[in-house]
Amino acid sequence: MIQPNSHPTYNERHQKIIEMIDLTMDKYRTAVNTQKMNEQVIIDNIIEELDKKRDIAINKKKKALLNDEVSIYRLEENTLDYILFIIREWAGKYY
Numbered sequence: 001m002i003q004p005n006s007h008p009t010y011n012e013r014h015q016k017i018i019e020m021i022d023l024t025m026d027k028y029r030t031a032v033n034t035q036k037m038n039e040q041v042i043i044d045n046i047i048e049e050l051d052k053k054r055d056i057a058i059n060k061k062k063k064a065l066l067n068d069e070v071s072i073y074r075l076e077e078n079t080l081d082y083i084l085f086i087i088r089e090w091a092g093k094y095y
Contacts, residue, residue, distance in 0.1 A: 043091045047084060054080040 054077055061073035 040091075043087065047087060047091075050080055050084050050087070054084065 057073050057076040057080060061070055061077060064070045064073055
């Protein structure tokens with residue numbers, strides 16, 4: 001009877017299985033890291049766009065003459081502040 005550890009093809013087979021598992025894990029890690037980087041870029045772009053919209057709302061609020069316009073732009077600014085706070089809190093970015 002052949003013992004598993006003493007037979008050369010048994011050891012080669014297990015070595016190949018281990019190599020395939022290592023290769024698969026490396027590809028998985030690369031894919032996960034790439035996905036995280038892509039998600040981070042998307043989050044950064046969203047934050048940047050919302051910051052721009054907030055700045056526009058602040059400028060319009062400063063230029064507004066009527067109380068109704070000021071209230072609308074103030075509400076827009078406050079809403080964008082809240083959304084940015086939630087996104088940054090979720091993404092772990094406090095700046």
